Amino acid sequence: MGAAVVILAVAAIAAAPLVVSTYHALLMLPFMAYAVVLLGLNLLFGYTGLVSFGHALFIGLGAYTGAFLTTHAKIRSLELILITAAALGALVAAPIAALCVRYVKIYFGMLTLAFGMVFYTFVLKFYRLTGGDEGMPFLRPSLLGLSLDAMPKIDYLVGPYYYYSLAVLALAALAMWRIVHSPFGLCLKTIRDNPTKAETLGIGVTRYRFYAFVISAVYAAVGGALLGPPTGNVDPTLAYWTHSGNIVFMTLLGGFTSFFGPVVGAFVFIYLQNWVMSVVPYWRLIFGAMLALIVIVAPEGLLGLVSRRRAVPAARA
Amino acid sequence: MQRIFNLACGSFYALGAYAGVSAVGWYVGAGGPPALFIVPLVLAGLAVGAVGFVVERGLLRFVYDRDETFQLLMTFAIVLVMEDAIRMTWGTAPRSTAGLYLAYGQIRVLGATAPVYNLIVILASLAIALAIGWLLTRTAFGRIIRATADNRDMAEALGIDMRRVYAKVFTLGTMLGTLGGALVIPATAAMSEMGIELIVEAFAVVVIGGLGSMRGAFVGALAVGILRAIAISVYPELEMLLIYLIVIAVLVVRPRGLFGAAEA
Numbered sequence: 001m002g003a004a005v006v007i008l009a010v011a012a013i014a015a016a017p018l019v020v021s022t023y024h025a026l027l028m029l030p031f032m033a034y035a036v037v038l039l040g041l042n043l044l045f046g047y048t049g050l051v052s053f054g055h056a057l058f059i060g061l062g063a064y065t066g067a068f069l070t071t072h073a074k075i076r077s078l079e080l081i082l083i084t085a086a087a088l089g090a091l092v093a094a095p096i097a098a099l100c101v102r103y104v105k106i107y108f109g110m111l112t113l114a115f116g117m118v119f120y121t122f123v124l125k126f127y128r129l130t131g132g133d134e135g136m137p138f139l140r141p142s143l144l145g146l147s148l149d150a151m152p153k154i155d156y157l158v159g160p161y162y163y164y165s166l167a168v169l170a171l172a173a174l175a176m177w178r179i180v181h182s183p184f185g186l187c188l189k190t191i192r193d194n195p196t197k198a199e200t201l202g203i204g205v206t207r208y209r210f211y212a213f214v215i216s217a218v219y220a221a222v223g224g225a226l227l228g229p230p231t232g233n234v235d236p237t238l239a240y241w242t243h244s245g246n247i248v249f250m251t252l253l254g255g256f257t258s259f260f261g262p263v264v265g266a267f268v269f270i271y272l273q274n275w276v277m278s279v280v281p282y283w284r285l286i287f288g289a290m291l292a293l294i295v296i297v298a299p300e301g302l303l304g305l306v307s308r309r310r311a312v313p314a315a316r317a
Numbered sequence: 318m319q320r321i322f323n324l325a326c327g328s329f330y331a332l333g334a335y336a337g338v339s340a341v342g343w344y345v346g347a348g349g350p351p352a353l354f355i356v357p358l359v360l361a362g363l364a365v366g367a368v369g370f371v372v373e374r375g376l377l378r379f380v381y382d383r384d385e386t387f388q389l390l391m392t393f394a395i396v397l398v399m400e401d402a403i404r405m406t407w408g409t410a411p412r413s414t415a416g417l418y419l420a421y422g423q424i425r426v427l428g429a430t431a432p433v434y435n436l437i438v439i440l441a442s443l444a445i446a447l448a449i450g451w452l453l454t455r456t457a458f459g460r461i462i463r464a465t466a467d468n469r470d471m472a473e474a475l476g477i478d479m480r481r482v483y484a485k486v487f488t489l490g491t492m493l494g495t496l497g498g499a500l501v502i503p504a505t506a507a508m509s510e511m512g513i514e515l516i517v518e519a520f521a522v523v524v525i526g527g528l529g530s531m532r533g534a535f536v537g538a539l540a541v542g543i544l545r546a547i548a549i550s551v552y553p554e555l556e557m558l559l560i561y562l563i564v565i566a567v568l569v570v571r572p573r574g575l576f577g578a579a580e581a
Contacts, residue, residue, distance in 0.1 A: 117517050118562065155401075182359065242396075252390060288396070292391060292394040
């Protein structure tokens with residue numbers, strides 16, 4: 001039943017550009033990019049029990065990697081950009097993770113927030129490299145070696161780029177599914193539920209947290225790189241701490257207790273934000289109230305509500 | 318003190334700033350003497366601090382028993398709401414109390430000129446710091462607060478009404494935030510982003526000083542202020558970067574901060 005829903009959802013996303021308006025199809029692009037980011041973030045949040053308030057760092061890193069490669073290094077291949085972003089994400093995450101995973105809960109959150117802001121300040125201040133607060137253009141990348149510069153921008157985005165993003169998301173989800181259902185994933189869950197017990201069972205708690213952090217950073221960097229082409233520009237707000245907060249919000253909205261919860265969260269967040277902004281300019285007011293409500297009454301998010309409703313009749317039977 | 322890391326303190330600061338601008342604007346419009354503009358400023362700062370009570374009763378009290386992550390997210394929700402609430406009320410353009418900054422004139426100290434208003438603010442913050450110190454260490458209420466911070470269950474078992482303590486402490490904290498925002502306003506302009514900007518600085522201050530330590534917060538604030546001033550004059554690009562690097566260094570070496578309590 002679960003597999004059927006997933007196949008249906010993928011088919012729906014694949015068919016979307018043919019059915020819905022171009023405008024809504026374009027909104028799917030950031031959704032897919034964020035979905036990749038959140039799959040990674042949730043390995044840390046939902047599966048390892050560590051909430052990062054600094055993952056915008058890796059989104060920014062991925063996005064700026066793409067922007068830098070396309071404008072300064074004349075590298076336009078998206079495959080190469082994604083691989084570089086992933087590698088850089090891992091490289092930057094390694095020392096940060098090594099320090100951060102020594103702490104849990106609030107200290108972990110604060111330390112990741114501080115690292116995120118270091119990167120933000122770096123991006124903002126070293127404008128010769130990064131363009132400062134104006135950001136940098138992210139030139140249209142070529143896909144699978146095909147230069148598509150001649151295509152009109154919209155056709156490119158809802159056509160080849162759309163399906164490319166979908167393929168990346170599908171691959172990322174598949175890989176993450178394998179990770180969380182491997183012995184490694186089980187160890188992470190054990191660590192989340194009872195670190196002391198995990199330690200006595202011979203699981204290297206710090207080492208496993210470290211791996212989870214680095215993997216989540218790689219996902220965030222890849223997702224970040226995918227965010228660039230739709231707007232054609234990257235700017236420092238991608239790395240700001242409120243952006244880190246927003247992605248945690250998305251995860252919570254969909255539900256951190258389930259594998260696809262964060263993906264649903266990203267979808268709902270982006271479309272709801274878009275809709276609210278078309279009605280009133282104050283989306284933060286409404287989203288803030290929504291977040292407060294989720295924290296108080298439904299900490300397991302939307303999918304948590306669904307599974308709770310399903311669980312009740314089952315319990316009676 | 319409540320063991321809640323409040324991301325929203327910057328938002329309260331911004332709220333105080335806007336309230337200060339409005340109060341002073343109204344005061345000047347009503348023809349009050351410029352020399353006394355600090356009175357409506359302080360009153361406005363204190364008055365909007367009451368929002369802290371609403372926030373505590375309406376939102377925060379539901380998450381005391383939850384994981385710290387949810388507490389953090391709750392305060393993040395407040396950040397989002399407050400930012401737009403301020404935009405709705407005061408618009409997006411920066412607001413300032415033009416001209417009043419120098420209403421008290423300037424004085425020369427050690428060969429440099431400084432507006433007298435800056436001195437007033439420095440003295441006021443010293444007085445507030447001393448008052449808070451007195452409240453925490455010398456009064457019954459202060460003892461209750463500290464006991465609650467140390468061991469909430471035990472304090473409750475001894476017959477202390479936790480709900481009232483939390484409501485009071487949070488409101489007091491909010492008032493200090495809004496008052497701070499109001500006091501800074503003659504020297505700068507109120508902007509809707511100032512809340513989320515300030516939080517990272519406040520965060521640096523608290524981390525360097527140590528969570529839950531008043532003395533630490535004071536020293537931390539001093540350290541951050543001086544370091545920023547030095548960095549600006551030496552190598553401006555490094556200004557905030559330096560602060561964060563120090564925060565990280567402190568967190569790594571002494572996660573409880575320079576003045577934080579020892580690991581329990």
